[in-house]
Amino acid sequence: MLRLEKRPQPSRVWTWATPPLAVMITMIAGGALFAALGKDPAEAIATIFWKPLFGEFAFYYRPQLLIKAAPLILIAIGLSLGFRAGVWNIGAEGQYIAGALTGAGVGLAFYPLDSWVVFPLMVLAGALGGWAWAMIPALLKVRFGTNEILVSLMLVYVAEQLLAAMALGPMRNPDGRGFPGSRNLRDYPAAHNAEIISGTGMHWGVAAAVIAVILAYVLLSRHLLGFHIRLAGQAPRAARFSGVRPGRLVVICLGTSGALAGLAGMFEVAGPAGQVSIDFNVGYGFTAIIVAFLGRLHPVGIALAGILMALTYIGGEMAQSTLGLPAAAIQLFQGMLLFFLLAVDLLTNYRVRFRHREAA
Amino acid sequence: MGAIDPALLLAALMVAATPILLAALGELVVERAGVLNLGVEGMMITGAICGFAVAVNTGSPAVGFVAAAGGGAVLALLFAALTQLALANQVASGLALTLFGLGLSSLLGQGYVGIKPPPTPRLDLGPLSDIPFLGRVLFSHDLMVYLALALVAAVWAMLKYTRAGLILRAVGENHDAAHALGYKVVRVRVLAILFGGACAGLGGAYISLIRVPQWTEGMTAGGGWIALALVVFASWKAGRVLLGAWLFGGVTVLQLNLQAAGLAIPVEYLSMSPYLITILVLVIMSADKSRAPASLGRIFHASQ
Numbered sequence: 001m002l003r004l005e006k007r008p009q010p011s012r013v014w015t016w017a018t019p020p021l022a023v024m025i026t027m028i029a030g031g032a033l034f035a036a037l038g039k040d041p042a043e044a045i046a047t048i049f050w051k052p053l054f055g056e057f058a059f060y061y062r063p064q065l066l067i068k069a070a071p072l073i074l075i076a077i078g079l080s081l082g083f084r085a086g087v088w089n090i091g092a093e094g095q096y097i098a099g100a101l102t103g104a105g106v107g108l109a110f111y112p113l114d115s116w117v118v119f120p121l122m123v124l125a126g127a128l129g130g131w132a133w134a135m136i137p138a139l140l141k142v143r144f145g146t147n148e149i150l151v152s153l154m155l156v157y158v159a160e161q162l163l164a165a166m167a168l169g170p171m172r173n174p175d176g177r178g179f180p181g182s183r184n185l186r187d188y189p190a191a192h193n194a195e196i197i198s199g200t201g202m203h204w205g206v207a208a209a210v211i212a213v214i215l216a217y218v219l220l221s222r223h224l225l226g227f228h229i230r231l232a233g234q235a236p237r238a239a240r241f242s243g244v245r246p247g248r249l250v251v252i253c254l255g256t257s258g259a260l261a262g263l264a265g266m267f268e269v270a271g272p273a274g275q276v277s278i279d280f281n282v283g284y285g286f287t288a289i290i291v292a293f294l295g296r297l298h299p300v301g302i303a304l305a306g307i308l309m310a311l312t313y314i315g316g317e318m319a320q321s322t323l324g325l326p327a328a329a330i331q332l333f334q335g336m337l338l339f340f341l342l343a344v345d346l347l348t349n350y351r352v353r354f355r356h357r358e359a360a
Numbered sequence: 361m362g363a364i365d366p367a368l369l370l371a372a373l374m375v376a377a378t379p380i381l382l383a384a385l386g387e388l389v390v391e392r393a394g395v396l397n398l399g400v401e402g403m404m405i406t407g408a409i410c411g412f413a414v415a416v417n418t419g420s421p422a423v424g425f426v427a428a429a430g431g432g433a434v435l436a437l438l439f440a441a442l443t444q445l446a447l448a449n450q451v452a453s454g455l456a457l458t459l460f461g462l463g464l465s466s467l468l469g470q471g472y473v474g475i476k477p478p479p480t481p482r483l484d485l486g487p488l489s490d491i492p493f494l495g496r497v498l499f500s501h502d503l504m505v506y507l508a509l510a511l512v513a514a515v516w517a518m519l520k521y522t523r524a525g526l527i528l529r530a531v532g533e534n535h536d537a538a539h540a541l542g543y544k545v546v547r548v549r550v551l552a553i554l555f556g557g558a559c560a561g562l563g564g565a566y567i568s569l570i571r572v573p574q575w576t577e578g579m580t581a582g583g584g585w586i587a588l589a590l591v592v593f594a595s596w597k598a599g600r601v602l603l604g605a606w607l608f609g610g611v612t613v614l615q616l617n618l619q620a621a622g623l624a625i626p627v628e629y630l631s632m633s634p635y636l637i638t639i640l641v642l643v644i645m646s647a648d649k650s651r652a653p654a655s656l657g658r659i660f661h662a663s664q
Contacts, residue, residue: 004447006661088451140639146646149398149451150589154635157582165628289455328466328577335460339438342448342456350447350661 004350014348019294019305022341029340030333039323047323048315048330061314063201067272068313070205071096071264073306075288077212078257080297084220085232087253091137091152092261093285094159095130099262100269101166102129104276107191108171108182118190122266123204130262131255133159138254142247148254160281167278182276185269193271205267209306212260216299229253261285287313290338309334367493369613374501375571377609378508379404379563379580383587384594384601385508385515386559391591392519393552394532394655398454399439400560401584402461407432407561408568409465412477412575415565421480425504425565432561433554435461440553443659444546450657462578472575480504480570504566509602511559516598528552532653535660545660560584582635589638595651604641611637 027049031041052061075092082089089095103126110118137151171182185191196202220226232239232249240246264284273280291309295302316330346352383400390397410431415424435457442453480502488499519525530538531548539545567583568575586608594600615630623630 004661090455136639140643140646144643144646146639146643147589147592150585150592150642151639153585154582154589154639157635158632161628161632165626168628169626286459290459293452326467326470328463328470330463332460332463332467335456335463338452338456339442339460342442342453343446345448346446 003353005353006350010348018344018348021344025340026337029336039325044319044323047319048312052314052318064314065310066201066206068310069306070209071268071284072288072291072309073209073303074212074264075261075285076291076302076306077216077299078260079288080292080302081229082253082257083292084297085229085249085253087250088149089152089254089257090149091156092288093281094156095133095258095261096265096285097159097163097281098133099126099130100265102126103266104269107185111188114190122191126262126266127259131259134254134258138251141250164278167276171276180278184274186274191270193267203271208263213299213303290334293338294341371500372613373609374505376612377605378505379566380583380587380608381508381605382563383560383584384590385511386556387587387591388601390552390556391656392532392596392653393528393549394535394653395549395553396450396657397439397556398451399457400587401580402458403432403435403557403560404564404580404584405465406435406461407564409469411565412568413472415477415569416475419478421478421569424569425562428561428565429558432557436553436557440550444550447659447661466577469575477569477573502570512598512602532655535655539662586638589642593641593645608634
């Protein structure tokens with residue numbers, strides 16, 4: 001009979017081997033799912049993971065990879081800090097919307113002023129917007145001990161309603177003949193988050209994501225604050241004895257993840273999306289949770305996981321158009337990935353032993 | 361602004377409260393067993409589509425509700441396997457369950473958009489329904505409303521007076537001590553999780569089969585999360601869950617009525633109110649942390 005034995009320390013090998021293993025298992029289970037939907041599983045998996053990168057139309061899909069990966073990585077980096085410290089911000093979707101609204105709001109307020117200051121101000125406003133939205137659960141948690149999971153999540157629904165109110169009300173395009181949605185920032189060069197290198201999908205959000213990965217890496221491996229974050233997650237009691245103030249960590253972790261999510265929203269609304277509209281948010285804030293775990297809460301891992309997840313989005317779109325695979329199947333596929341990851345994580349913390357029946 | 365009939369309002373409140381009441385009751389039992397399942401939203405929406413699909417195909421809402429409970433429980437079984445056998449983090453597993461459930465439900469629901477489900481008859485309570493005011497408020501509903509109320513009483517009595525309830529609470533308060541006494545911690549928790557899943561599924565199906573009644577993607581709209589908040593609000597007590605559900609049902613119904621009445625406030629701001637009230641209530645209630653089961657969210661492994 002099988003028996004679990006707790007490892008004194010998490011296995012280093014399995015720590016890095018479980019994400020690829022989980023991806024493999026998800027591909028197999030996903031293949032079975034696609035087969036059940038009446039599609040050729042090999043064809044579907046190839047369409048999702050191979051064709052966007054190396055297929056006939058790769059020139060179109062490759063830039064998309066960076067566009068989709070940037071917000072996922074930005075948000076997931078912020079979330080990973082909190083997750084490490086045991087601060088569960090799961091309302092990144094709301095902070096993403098808040099950042100997009102404040103960022104776009106600043107841009108629209110300056111319209112049609114043509115000056116280089118507009119875009120930096122929008123970036124600042126986006127980060128502040130996301131930060132402020134995340135400060136609500138943070139301060140409630142510190143002051144009243146309110147559960148940050150529930151509050152941050154409730155605020156997602158509030159943010160969605162706010163987005164709708166803005167798209168239909170104050171931010172509606174005055175020249176839009178009454179259609180919902182704001183002016184398109186793509187037609188306003190001073191506020192447009194254009195590609196830095198044309199045709200690559202490399203916009204300012206991608207640059208921000210790269211910077212975030214590097215800073216997070218330095219923070220966690222070289223800085224005292226990073227050490228405190230890790231300590232608070234792994235040994236809360238020891239952390240308190242060594243002078244870590246939990247309230248301060250909550251504010252920092254939620255604030256950082258909020259600001260990064262806000263930045264992601266702002267870059268998205270000023271670039272790929274272009275305008276504030278009712279259906280602006282597509283769930284990056286939730287998918288980023290999967291990205292953070294798949295990347296083992298490690299900055300480099302998150303960068304890789306973000307790219308992989310972006311691939312499933314793009315490949316999913318491709319499979320939707322060429323194979324008629326339903327969009328929901330991809331969503332399910334992403335959910336499965338997190339499931340399998342959590343399941344195989346057992347191998348990291350426990351040793352599976354085969355036990356012979358012992359005499360009592 | 362037209363006058364709002366208080367009897368109609370209260371009757372609508374009973375209906376609006378039922379889905380979150382069911383889901384919150386299930387979660388209450390799960391949390392009293394020491395498990396935090398954040399996947400309520402995922403189980404609710406899965407229950408909503410399972411119940412809807414089966415009810416449409418069989419023509420019987422009753423069979424639909426049974427299927428919804430089954431669907432919710434099957435999804436909960438995944439959570440149980442992850443957290444009780446694979447010893448995974450409960451917060452992460454619950455989130456995974458919600459993401460998975462949302463995806464699964466929209467996949468299952470593809471052929472069911474725009475269809476009307478078979479109607480659920482109102483329970484005939486004879487002369488009781490003819491009592492002025494009270495008849496309209498209390499005795500004019502479908503069977504599920506009364507089942508939910510009966511379930512509140514059953515859960516309350518089970519936790520308070522039965523041996524099974526005592527064991528469940530022991531497991532939730534101190535799993536090591538319960539294990540030392542010879543109770544099967546994992547078995548108790550798996551059963552509690554399954555019960556929670558079935559309840560969430562019923563709650564979801566109540567939305568898709570009776571409250572709305574049709575199928576749209578993501579139609580539970582955070583009801584599962586409100587149910588989670590409700591358990592905190594209720595200080596893990598069954599009776600207070602009922603109170604909380606009525607409060608949220610009341611807020612929902614009131615804001616819908618205000619929307620219909622054409623108030624000068626944009627609809628979106630009114631739609632925010634249930635979520636904002638939830639936050640407010642959480643803040644007020646979170647001062648009292650002592651009521652939470654002591655082993656809530658902790659991983660149990662018999663080796664230690």
